[in-house]
Amino acid sequence: MPTKPKIAVFKFTGCAGCQMEFLRLADEYPDILGKVELSYFKMAKRDNVAGPYDISLIEGSISCPRELEEIKEIRKHSNVLVALGDCAVNGCLPSIKNWIPQSENERRVYEDTSVVQSFALHGLSEYVKVDAHVSGCPPDKNLMLGLLVKSLQQLRVYHRPHAVCVECKLRENVCLLTALKQPCMGPVTKGGCNALCPSGARVCEGCYGPMSDANAQSLANAFKECGLADDDIMRKFRKYAGLTSEFSKEASKI
Amino acid sequence: MSPIKTINVDYIARVEGQGAIDIRFDKTTREVKLKMFEPPRFFESFLIGRKYSEVHEITSRICGICPVAHQITALRAVENAIGLKISPQTEDLRKLMALSAYISSHALSLYFLTAPDFLGKESVIPLVAEAPQVVARAMKLKKLGNELGDIIGGRAIHPVYMVVNGFTNIPSRKQLDDIRTRLLEVKQDVRETAQLFAGLKYPQFNSPGEQIAISDSQQYAINKGMLKSTEGLSAEEKDYRKVINEKQTAYSYTKESTVKGRASFMVGPLPRVNINFEQLSANAKSVAKEIGFKPPRVTNPFDQVIARAIELVHSVDESISLIEKLPLRYEDLGHSFRPGEGFALTEAPRGLLYHSYQINKQGLVERADIVPPTAHNVHHIEKNLSDLVQTFGDLPADELTLKCEMLVRAYDPCISCSVH
Numbered sequence: 001m002p003t004k005p006k007i008a009v010f011k012f013t014g015c016a017g018c019q020m021e022f023l024r025l026a027d028e029y030p031d032i033l034g035k036v037e038l039s040y041f042k043m044a045k046r047d048n049v050a051g052p053y054d055i056s057l058i059e060g061s062i063s064c065p066r067e068l069e070e071i072k073e074i075r076k077h078s079n080v081l082v083a084l085g086d087c088a089v090n091g092c093l094p095s096i097k098n099w100i101p102q103s104e105n106e107r108r109v110y111e112d113t114s115v116v117q118s119f120a121l122h123g124l125s126e127y128v129k130v131d132a133h134v135s136g137c138p139p140d141k142n143l144m145l146g147l148l149v150k151s152l153q154q155l156r157v158y159h160r161p162h163a164v165c166v167e168c169k170l171r172e173n174v175c176l177l178t179a180l181k182q183p184c185m186g187p188v189t190k191g192g193c194n195a196l197c198p199s200g201a202r203v204c205e206g207c208y209g210p211m212s213d214a215n216a217q218s219l220a221n222a223f224k225e226c227g228l229a230d231d232d233i234m235r236k237f238r239k240y241a242g243l244t245s246e247f248s249k250e251a252s253k254i
Numbered sequence: 255m256s257p258i259k260t261i262n263v264d265y266i267a268r269v270e271g272q273g274a275i276d277i278r279f280d281k282t283t284r285e286v287k288l289k290m291f292e293p294p295r296f297f298e299s300f301l302i303g304r305k306y307s308e309v310h311e312i313t314s315r316i317c318g319i320c321p322v323a324h325q326i327t328a329l330r331a332v333e334n335a336i337g338l339k340i341s342p343q344t345e346d347l348r349k350l351m352a353l354s355a356y357i358s359s360h361a362l363s364l365y366f367l368t369a370p371d372f373l374g375k376e377s378v379i380p381l382v383a384e385a386p387q388v389v390a391r392a393m394k395l396k397k398l399g400n401e402l403g404d405i406i407g408g409r410a411i412h413p414v415y416m417v418v419n420g421f422t423n424i425p426s427r428k429q430l431d432d433i434r435t436r437l438l439e440v441k442q443d444v445r446e447t448a449q450l451f452a453g454l455k456y457p458q459f460n461s462p463g464e465q466i467a468i469s470d471s472q473q474y475a476i477n478k479g480m481l482k483s484t485e486g487l488s489a490e491e492k493d494y495r496k497v498i499n500e501k502q503t504a505y506s507y508t509k510e511s512t513v514k515g516r517a518s519f520m521v522g523p524l525p526r527v528n529i530n531f532e533q534l535s536a537n538a539k540s541v542a543k544e545i546g547f548k549p550p551r552v553t554n555p556f557d558q559v560i561a562r563a564i565e566l567v568h569s570v571d572e573s574i575s576l577i578e579k580l581p582l583r584y585e586d587l588g589h590s591f592r593p594g595e596g597f598a599l600t601e602a603p604r605g606l607l608y609h610s611y612q613i614n615k616q617g618l619v620e621r622a623d624i625v626p627p628t629a630h631n632v633h634h635i636e637k638n639l640s641d642l643v644q645t646f647g648d649l650p651a652d653e654l655t656l657k658c659e660m661l662v663r664a665y666d667p668c669i670s671c672s673v674h
């Protein structure tokens with residue numbers, strides 16, 4: 001019988017929400033626990049073992065010197081390294097701080113900034129090779145399941161290049177942007193959520209990051225027609241994925 | 255002179271986030287540091303300049319274990335700032351949302367994070383084979399809490415349907431009826447959970463201190479109430495900063511809280527159950543009696559675990575009664591706006607949570623102030639650890655280290671949250 005694949009889960013600068021969603025997989029499919037060996041998972045285990053690991057799931061961004069050293073070390077001991085969730089993929093919401101001088105961020109929060117070690121926050125691929133990106137804040141557990149199954153079969157992970165709009169149309173929702181003139185990020189945002197927000201009468205905020213070939217400028221123009229001011233539009237793009245090449249131009253205006 | 259002993263845990267397991275324990279002690283002196291080395295994300299800085307309507311969506315990301323509490327607290331602080339009063343239905347739906355988070359979070363903390371220590375295991379994983387019924391019960395409860403959150407909030411982790419002045423989507427009667435049936439089915443499971451956790455062998459030691467929770471004579475306070483303590487403290491949420499101090503330490507990114515003019519204090523399930531015992535559901539009170547829990551219990555911090563199990567019983571009961579009375583009407587989300595300053599105190603699963611915002615004429619945040627439960631607790635956990643090593647200082651190092659970790663886990667700390 002082949003040995004069980006070794007899985008490691010690491011947390012960097014983030015909220016643990018992706019690990020929580022990952023744990024929900026075990027509620028749905030308790031058999032998973034018997035099929036893999038959880039070698040490292042601090043939030044769930046006291047005895048954690050050193051690599052090598054078959055799959056390392058990384059939650060969180062890199063935001064300080066210690067983390068930079070650690071991620072390079074983990075990379076060396078991981079066969080497949082996965083950026084799990086927006087923070088690891090592109091910095092997510094906390095990346096909004098990158099538009100503010102670091103010293104200003106520190107001064108606003110801490111009286112004594114001399115003990116604070118922190119730098120501009122980035123996703124993992126800024127520093128190491130990443131084998132698969134799973135976007136979402138958090139990524140739906142079924143995307144994580146798909147990733148595990150594909151990785152264990154040594155197959156390429158399906159990246160969902162299409163927009164939220166595709167999934168929204170399949171659910172036969174009324175279009176919030178064209179019909180109701182609400183500023184929905186669906187046309188530039190990667191699918192995978194099954195159009196969760198628009199299906200509940202809420203505009204997409206872009207929490208799965210940009211789709212392939214996202215046309216941010218065209219959507220920004222459409223937002224003007226919805227009545228948004230320039231700084232409102234800037235905030236829409238400077239949110240979950242403001243650092244990405246697709247959104248950074250609209251995110252840095254003003 | 256007696257030799258100096260040290261306890262070092264460089265990365266505490268089975269808690270959320272990155273923290274370390276560093277203790278040096280001998281017969282007479284004790285130096286205790288709980289070092290939260292989790293990197294700061296500077297939420298209170300980058301919230302400045304953001305729109306009032308997205309504050310709850312942003313602060314949700316402070317914590318993946320208690321996003322619901324951050325959303326509700328931010329919404330209430332913002333609504334207080336801009337002068338909005340929400341509908342009774344929104345209040346009920348938010349309470350149900352908060353209860354869903356109590357159920358999933360408490361089940362996770364009790365069974366997955368706390369229990370393994372008491373059963374001599376490093377995690378819940380070996381228990382899958384050894385105690386399958388117990389693990390199945392744990393998963394059933396956690397799943398039920400998560401799915402109640404999915405139905406009302408769109409998703410349990412970083413919900414999407416809660417917004418300023420209400421909900422963009424209302425669950426269907428059928429969805430709620432189905433989950434009500436499942437809640438009724440777990441009433442026996444939560445009772446057995448309380449019995450199981452009341453029967454564990456907790457380290458016996460004395461480490462008393464002030465306990466703080468919000469309180470409301472009409473209901474078991476979760477989303478709103480007056481600040482109360484076991485030492486007679488009483489304040490409105492807008493006066494929070496007049497009674498609670500916060501101070502940075504050189505060794506941790508989490509600031510430490512104290513009651514002004516007094517000392518460290520405890521927040522969480524135990525203070526809530528002690529202070530608001532009368533408002534618990536009749537069933538939860540009778541379970542408390544059954545397992546021999548008589549309030550107030552203020553000396554052993556491990557009672558946090560038993561109180562958490564009692565709250566699990568209450569959360570299921572109150573969810574059922576809320577579902578039975580919900581009208582489920584679509585309500586208009588349109589609202590008035592005025593600039594201003596707002597404050598909110600709530601009870602996250604792990605304890606007292608504070609948000610405050612100044613919103614300007616353009617509807618943008620000018621000032622943000624956030625104090626999560628674990629930031630309230632961290633200084634008190636250090637005091638408890640100091641008392642713990644005094645009581646058990648003669649134990650072998652590995653046993654004492656495990657006891658220190660168990661004490662930290664009894665608080666179910668959320669470290670990302672506490673640093674934010």
